[in-house]
Amino acid sequence: MTIDSAPIPVTLRWAVRLLWAEAAAVGLVAGWLVWADLTATSTDRLSALLVTVFAIGAAVVLWALGRGLLRRQAGARAPAIVLQLMLLPIGWFMIQGGLGWLGVPLMVLGLSVAWLLISPPTTRALGFE
Incomplete structure (x- = not known):
């Protein structure tokens, strides 16, 4: 296995930063879900735990x-x-x-990161060209 010494392109760096930002945001939601699971008075425990585990996994x-x-x-x-x-x-x-204020930015984020991941500099850095 060889280590590529070429600098990481800006598109790939930004894609990674945005993926990590998404991971942090989902991690915060998972933390809130854990708190909600522990403090709920009545709930379907299995469903609550599955949603929480899914968020942690994501x-x-x-x-x-x-x-x-x-x-x-x-x-x-x-x-x-x-x-x-x-x-x-x-x-x-x-x-x-009715949550367009959140839905539109999520769609833009998804398309932006996908575009960064298929851009020519990222494609070359990952060895696809």
Whole structure:
């Protein structure tokens, strides 16, 4: 295995930063969910725990994908793009539910990170060209 000494392109650095920001945001939501699970008076415990575990897992996966991309592991790009594209239906349903102030930025974020991940400098840095 060789280590590429070329500098990491700006597009890849920003994609990683945004993935890590998403991981931090989902981590904060997971923390709130843990607190809500512990302080709830009546709830469906299994459903609450599954949602909490899902949020924790999502934060870990986003962080790991960012780390993989920073290490120029080409296999981290496709799952990262899929997760970003998943923000599109989430944002759409938020807009439909009256939360356009949150849905539109989520959609823009998803498209922006996906674009950064398929941009030519990132593609070259990950060894696809």
